[in-house]
Amino acid sequence: MRIDILSALPRLLDSYFNESILRRAQQKGLAEVHVHDLRDFSEDKHRRVDDYPFGGGAGMVMSVQPIHKAITALKSERHYDEVIYMSPDGELLDQPLVNRMSSLRNIIILCGHYKGVDERVREHLVTREVSIGDYVLSGGELPAAVLSDALIRLLPGVLGDETSALSDSFQDGLVAPPAYTRPEQYGDWQVPGVLLSGHEARIHEWRLQQSLERTRQRRPGMLKDEK
Ligand code: SAH
Numbered sequence: 001m002r003i004d005i006l007s008a009l010p011r012l013l014d015s016y017f018n019e020s021i022l023r024r025a026q027q028k029g030l031a032e033v034h035v036h037d038l039r040d041f042s043e044d045k046h047r048r049v050d051d052y053p054f055g056g057g058a059g060m061v062m063s064v065q066p067i068h069k070a071i072t073a074l075k076s077e078r079h080y081d082e083v084i085y086m087s088p089d090g091e092l093l094d095q096p097l098v099n100r101m102s103s104l105r106n107i108i109i110l111c112g113h114y115k116g117v118d119e120r121v122r123e124h125l126v127t128r129e130v131s132i133g134d135y136v137l138s139g140g141e142l143p144a145a146v147l148s149d150a151l152i153r154l155l156p157g158v159l160g161d162e163t164s165a166l167s168d169s170f171q172d173g174l175v176a177p178p179a180y181t182r183p184e185q186y187g188d189w190q191v192p193g194v195l196l197s198g199h200e201a202r203i204h205e206w207r208l209q210q211s212l213e214r215t216r217q218r219r220p221g222m223l224k225d226e227k
Contacts, residue, residue: 111140
């Protein structure tokens with residue numbers, strides 16, 4: 001999967017994509033992330049990417065021109081499956097949406113800033129709008145990183161243990177069971193005995209019961225959704 005991110009503040013994204021799992025995924029050639037500075041595409045002599053809103057009011061609006069030029073340049077190089085605008089009023093991101101999108105090959109993610117982008121960008125250039133939740137952030141960079149991370153960790157070979165992503169919360173319609181590591185006893189805090197028993201079937205059953213119980217407590221809607 002190749003992800004091209006368009007941002008007015010590209011440095012915000014550097015550290016996130018250059019550490020840990022996301023870096024390894026890129027080093028292994030499983031994912032490519034390219035962050036582009038929208039200012040590089042601005043035809044304004046001060047490299048501006050925003051302007052005052054027509055009709056007045058507070059806040060700046062991101063202009064069509066740099067965004068259009070950046071998207072056109074990328075599209076001249078390869079086909080893109082989606083041009084995604086991160087937006088608080090977009091489709092809410094959840095695991096089923098991430099799963100569906102994880103089979104895409106090339107995507108562009110546009111990060112807004114200020115009051116957002118000129119509506120004509122959304123009408124004519126964007127093919128999908130995604131929100132990471134019903135709250136407003138100051139820019140689309142964190143949302144773009146959230147979406148990219150959720151997608152990349154699903155790509156085959158990215159997580160060391162191939163089954164690991166499948167046992168995460170939401171993947172089987174349940175939240176994850178509790179996990180423990182050494183030591184067996186930390187002060188008075190004990191690891192549940194069944195996990196130390198070596199009895200695979202009992203461990204499996206215990207985890208399933210814990211997942212069900214937690215889902216009932218924390219995400220009852222997920223159980224009701226099941227037909
Ligand atoms: N005035 C806009 C908010 C702009 S916030 C409105 O009310 O909808 C500035 C930018 O941050 C947005 O353009 C978007 O790219 C990003 N952003 C903020 N909150 C977000 C969220 N919950 N999900 C996705 N992107 C978000």
